[in-house]
Amino acid sequence: MRTLFIYPEFPKTFWSYEKILELVNRKVLLPPLGMVTVAALLPQHWEMKLVDRNVREVSEAEWDWAELVVISGMIVQKADMAVQIGKAKQRGLPVAVGGPFASSTPDAPELQLADFKVLDEGEITLPMFIEAIERGDTRGRFSANGDKPDVTGTPIPRFDLLEFDAYDSMSVQFSRGCPFQCEFCDIIVLYGRKPRTKTPEQLIAELQYLYDLGWRRSIFLVDDNFIGNKRNAKLLLPALKQWQIERGYPFSFATEASVDLASDDELMEMMAECRFDSVFLGIETPDEASLETAKKLQNTRSSLDESVDRITSYGIRVMAGFIIGFDGEKAGAGNRIVEFVSRTGIPAAMMGMLQALPNTGLWHRLEKEGRLIQEKTDAKGVNQTNLLNFVPTRPIRDIANEYVDAFCRLYEPNAYIDRVTHYYLKMGLPRWQQYVPAAFGKASLPAWNDVRALLIVIWRQGIKRNTRLRFWRSLLKVARQNPGVLEQFLVVLAHNEHFLEYRSVVTREIQEQLAALPPEPPQAPATPARELQPA
Numbered sequence: 001m002r003t004l005f006i007y008p009e010f011p012k013t014f015w016s017y018e019k020i021l022e023l024v025n026r027k028v029l030l031p032p033l034g035m036v037t038v039a040a041l042l043p044q045h046w047e048m049k050l051v052d053r054n055v056r057e058v059s060e061a062e063w064d065w066a067e068l069v070v071i072s073g074m075i076v077q078k079a080d081m082a083v084q085i086g087k088a089k090q091r092g093l094p095v096a097v098g099g100p101f102a103s104s105t106p107d108a109p110e111l112q113l114a115d116f117k118v119l120d121e122g123e124i125t126l127p128m129f130i131e132a133i134e135r136g137d138t139r140g141r142f143s144a145n146g147d148k149p150d151v152t153g154t155p156i157p158r159f160d161l162l163e164f165d166a167y168d169s170m171s172v173q174f175s176r177g178c179p180f181q182c183e184f185c186d187i188i189v190l191y192g193r194k195p196r197t198k199t200p201e202q203l204i205a206e207l208q209y210l211y212d213l214g215w216r217r218s219i220f221l222v223d224d225n226f227i228g229n230k231r232n233a234k235l236l237l238p239a240l241k242q243w244q245i246e247r248g249y250p251f252s253f254a255t256e257a258s259v260d261l262a263s264d265d266e267l268m269e270m271m272a273e274c275r276f277d278s279v280f281l282g283i284e285t286p287d288e289a290s291l292e293t294a295k296k297l298q299n300t301r302s303s304l305d306e307s308v309d310r311i312t313s314y315g316i317r318v319m320a321g322f323i324i325g326f327d328g329e330k331a332g333a334g335n336r337i338v339e340f341v342s343r344t345g346i347p348a349a350m351m352g353m354l355q356a357l358p359n360t361g362l363w364h365r366l367e368k369e370g371r372l373i374q375e376k377t378d379a380k381g382v383n384q385t386n387l388l389n390f391v392p393t394r395p396i397r398d399i400a401n402e403y404v405d406a407f408c409r410l411y412e413p414n415a416y417i418d419r420v421t422h423y424y425l426k427m428g429l430p431r432w433q434q435y436v437p438a439a440f441g442k443a444s445l446p447a448w449n450d451v452r453a454l455l456i457v458i459w460r461q462g463i464k465r466n467t468r469l470r471f472w473r474s475l476l477k478v479a480r481q482n483p484g485v486l487e488q489f490l491v492v493l494a495h496n497e498h499f500l501e502y503r504s505v506v507t508r509e510i511q512e513q514l515a516a517l518p519p520e521p522p523q524a525p526a527t528p529a530r531e532l533q534p535a
Ligand code: SF4
Pocket: 178, 179, 180, 181, 182, 185, 186, 187, 188, 224, 225, 258, 282
């Protein structure tokens, strides 16, 4: 069976990093790991090709070659998903869809033309799909009915199907699921609250395969919460460290984790020694009442400021997500986020307005309260340019204006340099460097792409813009006070090339949506946050 995998296009988002990727001559930040995992679960005698639409168009030759089209994506990709399904159907090709969007809303109009809906996790539903194809079926819907597969049997993803040069980082996955119960989170709906992990040997085999294929850049562990099962993470990390040492630390790692990482020194030490350079934390808000409303109680157990500092002291850069628009939120939430981010110095602070995603606890509660303003099939997903999709407890214009103002202030070029400088002055040294065997040398010559990117950033921020004074002053300060992190400091300064432009995308798109609202949009009564707590 000649199978063509198509990964739909993403809209521009906080994470799309176009301007930075342009600088280093890459097209996309991360590859479609789900698709190459599906490819590994299908019969290996099937011929396969993969086109990531974020990298390039599907060629006519590829359409002509295909006998089956497989399309998978998230809610934010649904528009292009519908276009690609339509193109395949025009050519008379059978189409199978799967992934988070299809699994959460299989009856969405965008998926209407698909012949096969392979829902939930593929380890369970792909065997049903394969059987159906082999029987000669022309339609089908396959669901796991709440079952979650053991991922220790998941094969090594077909990384060989990817165009390596297009990606800035590679993705691998160690665990699925998260033990917490944040009300807005769809991860626990899709993957459950009992984290399931691969074995250390399995993950190492995936890394070895990437290494053998020639990959030498960073790796993103796309786990929903890498430390959701701390015991198993601690079993993996010593093996990972050994593997890195034996090869001269070819990969740096980034991942997502819950804030309680900061209370486990052993775990942070192990991650730092494996060369985890950064970690994404869902901080959401410094407002404790809102964290309680969102049932994100793990973020209220210790000081968020101290948590960020502790992780940073291990040489691991914190990236964080923030949300505005929680029930009972007091005016000034955007400002409090800006103050928190400036105080802690977190360079990449992603913000968005709260979205009720289908089937989450938040969705069900708002549905019961009659506050949803969107059908399940219309949900747009989490994007930084989406207004809230429910009736909030304070005026929606206030929330949106605070959000735009906070976003613009966070990425104002001078404020960004100040924040990143403040952060890198307290950043711990990279602990892994002490383990690089002498045979590999501590420094290798930087790639031309990186040198070129650096020169462009110096030109823009250090010469052309009015940031020039601050740029050189900050550079000297970090060079003098914390020289071991200078290279990272420059890389992170470069990130503002994207945010700077993205500020105007956020402002424009939010203002357009606000202009289309009625003069007095509905508002729900402000329920005191603490009254929403379970007993
Ligand atoms: S900690 Fe993160 S992944 Fe876990 S439930 Fe909360 S939002 Fe979801």
